[in-house]
Amino acid sequence: MSHLYVMVSSRTVPWRKPDVPxxxxxxxxxxxxxxxxxxxxxxxxxxxxxxxxxxxxxxxxxxxxxxxxxxxxxxxxxxxxxxxxxxxxxxxxxxxxxxxxSLEHHQLKLALANAARSAGWQAELEVTGPNASWRADVLATSPDQARSIAWEAQLSPISEDDIRYRTARYEADGIEVCWVTPNSVTWLGSVPAIRVAEQAAEAVIIDGAAGFQFTRGRWQTPDRLTLTEFVQGVQDGSVVVHDVLSRYRQIKVDSTRYAWRHRLWTMAASVEAEGRHELMRQRQDAWRQRQQEAEAAQQAAERRQREDDKRRHEAEHAAEQARRQQEQAQRDEDWWRGFHARLEQDRLRQEAVEQQRRSAAEAAEHERQRLDQAEADAASRWIEKVSETRTHELHNKIIEYVWRNEMGKTATIDTDGPKKEHAYGTAIQLGTRLYGVVRPSPTSMQRLPGQLRVFVLNAREAQLLLETGKVMTEQMVHFDFPDDEQLSLL
Ligand SMILES: [Zn+2]
Structure with a gap:
C-alpha cells in the first residue's frame, strides 16, 4: 500500500489549498x-x-x-x-x-517531487546547497547526473529582486530553476516560472508556459497542460525557457486575459515559429518601410513637380503679362501712329483739295483772262475798222439824231471813248442819263447794259449785231455810212 501510495501520489494527493487550516x-x-x-x-x-x-x-x-x-x-x-x-x-x-x-507548500513540493520522479529523474526534497547558498524545495537530477533542476514552490510573497538573486545563485552552481506558484505574482515572466491551479483533481499550468500560434502571431497558454507533463517536458529538454521577442510579449493567458511576459516556458517548435513569424514581420516591416520610403519619394517628386509647375506657370504668366503689356503698348503706339497718319492724310487731302481748288480757280482765271483778252482783241479789231474821221462823222450824225428825236436836247459823247462796260462801245449821255452806245463790239454784246439805243454805221453792222441775239431791231439805229476803207485793210 505504501508503495502504491507513493507511485500515484502526484495524482491522488496533488498540491491543493487546504479547505480549512x-x-x-x-x-x-x-x-x-x-x-x-x-x-x-x-x-x-x-x-x-x-x-x-x-x-x-x-x-x-x-x-x-x-x-x-x-x-x-x-x-x-x-x-x-x-x-x-x-x-x-x-x-x-x-x-x-x-x-x-504551510501545508499547501508541502503539498506542492510533494507534487513537484513526484512529477520529477515520474520522468525517471531522482528528486530530493529540501536540499541545502554548499555553504547554504541555496535551499531547494525539490532538487531533481537527471539519470546521467548531467542536469540538475531546482523546482521551487513559492507561495509566500517575494520581491522581484530577491527572486532574481536566488535564481542567479542556482545558475552560479550550474543548476536550472523553475519557480512554481499558485498565486498571481509580478515576477512571473521575469524569471523561469509557472503558475499552477488545481483542475479536476490535477495540478495544471495556467500561466508561464505558452505555445506560439503562428496564424495569430502570438503566444498563448495551452488549454490543459498538467504539472506532470510540464515537468517531464522540462526534464527531457523538450520544454525550455525562452526570452520572448519584444514584438510578442503581450501573451494570451486565457480566454479573457492578456499579460506582459518577457520570459516563458515553451517548446522548440514554438521558438522556431516565433522566429519565423518575426522574420515575416521584419520582411513586412522592411517592405512597409520601403513602401513608405517609395511613397515619400513619390510625394517628394510630386511636390517638386508641383513646385516646378507652379514656377513655370508663374513664369509663363509673367511672360504672358509682359507680352500683353507689350501688345497693348504696341496697340497704343499703332493707334497714335494711325491717328497721326489720319491727321496727315486729312491734311494732305485738304491740301490736295485746296490745291485743286486753287488750280481750278487759276485755270478759270486764266480762261477768263484769255476770254477777256480774246474779247478785248476782237473789240480792238472791231474798233480799228473805223477811222477817227469816220467816227467823228458818226458822232455828229448821232447828236443830230438825238436833237431831232428828243425835242432839241443835246447828247454828249463820252470823251473817254470805248469802254468795256459799254460792250467796248462809246457811251452817249443825255444829261445824266445813259442814252445809248455807239458801235458795241459784236463779241461783247452781253455786256450791254439795259434797253439802250445802239448806233452803228450802216445796215450791215446792224444786221451783224442783231445776229448775236442780244439786241432787238427797235433798239438799232443805223446810218448810211459805207463800210470804212480800213476794213479792206484787214
Ligand atoms: Zn527544524
Whole structure:
C-alpha cells in the first residue's frame, strides 16, 4: 500500500489549498537526517536510503532523526490525509524555516517531487546547497547526473529582486530553476516560472508556459497542460525557457486575459515559429518601410513637380503679362501712329483739295483772262475798222439824231471813248442819263447794259449785231455810212 501510495501520489494527493487550516495538522517536513543512513526522504519507497517507513515510524526504541534545517529532533508520522512526513519534537526552535512553511507548500513540493520522479529523474526534497547558498524545495537530477533542476514552490510573497538573486545563485552552481506558484505574482515572466491551479483533481499550468500560434502571431497558454507533463517536458529538454521577442510579449493567458511576459516556458517548435513569424514581420516591416520610403519619394517628386509647375506657370504668366503689356503698348503706339497718319492724310487731302481748288480757280482765271483778252482783241479789231474821221462823222450824225428825236436836247459823247462796260462801245449821255452806245463790239454784246439805243454805221453792222441775239431791231439805229476803207485793210 505504501508503495502504491507513493507511485500515484502526484495524482491522488496533488498540491491543493487546504479547505480549512486545522490545528490538528502540524507543519510538516519530508526530510530528516538519520544518524547512520543519512538523509531520509518520506516521499520515497526506500526513503532514499534503503530503509522502509516501518523502520522509522513508530518503532521502539525511537530512531534518532533530526531536522536538516535546525538540527532539532523530529519523528516520523502520517497526517490525517495519509501524508508521510516528519514533525519536530516538542521544544522546537521557533525560527526553523521549515516549521513556518504551510501545508499547501508541502503539498506542492510533494507534487513537484513526484512529477520529477515520474520522468525517471531522482528528486530530493529540501536540499541545502554548499555553504547554504541555496535551499531547494525539490532538487531533481537527471539519470546521467548531467542536469540538475531546482523546482521551487513559492507561495509566500517575494520581491522581484530577491527572486532574481536566488535564481542567479542556482545558475552560479550550474543548476536550472523553475519557480512554481499558485498565486498571481509580478515576477512571473521575469524569471523561469509557472503558475499552477488545481483542475479536476490535477495540478495544471495556467500561466508561464505558452505555445506560439503562428496564424495569430502570438503566444498563448495551452488549454490543459498538467504539472506532470510540464515537468517531464522540462526534464527531457523538450520544454525550455525562452526570452520572448519584444514584438510578442503581450501573451494570451486565457480566454479573457492578456499579460506582459518577457520570459516563458515553451517548446522548440514554438521558438522556431516565433522566429519565423518575426522574420515575416521584419520582411513586412522592411517592405512597409520601403513602401513608405517609395511613397515619400513619390510625394517628394510630386511636390517638386508641383513646385516646378507652379514656377513655370508663374513664369509663363509673367511672360504672358509682359507680352500683353507689350501688345497693348504696341496697340497704343499703332493707334497714335494711325491717328497721326489720319491727321496727315486729312491734311494732305485738304491740301490736295485746296490745291485743286486753287488750280481750278487759276485755270478759270486764266480762261477768263484769255476770254477777256480774246474779247478785248476782237473789240480792238472791231474798233480799228473805223477811222477817227469816220467816227467823228458818226458822232455828229448821232447828236443830230438825238436833237431831232428828243425835242432839241443835246447828247454828249463820252470823251473817254470805248469802254468795256459799254460792250467796248462809246457811251452817249443825255444829261445824266445813259442814252445809248455807239458801235458795241459784236463779241461783247452781253455786256450791254439795259434797253439802250445802239448806233452803228450802216445796215450791215446792224444786221451783224442783231445776229448775236442780244439786241432787238427797235433798239438799232443805223446810218448810211459805207463800210470804212480800213476794213479792206484787214
Ligand atoms: Zn527544524
Amino acid at each position: 486545522t490545528p490538528l495538522e502540524p507543519v510538516m517536513a519530508f526530510s530528516a537526517m538519520h544518524a547512520d543512513a543519512g538523509r531520509v526522504d518520506a516521499t520515497l519507497p526506500d526513503l532514499g536510503c534503503g530503509l522502509t517507513w516501518d523502520q522509522v515510524h513508530k518503532v521502539r526504541p525511537r530512531v534518532v532523526l533530526r531536522c536538516p534545517e535546525c538540527g532539532h529532533g523530529v519523528h516520523a508520522r502520517v497526517s490525517s490525509r495519509g501524508m508521510r512526513h516528519f514533525a519536530h519534537d516538542p521544544g522546537r526552535p521557533p525560527d526553523c524555516a521549515w516549521l513556518n512553511e
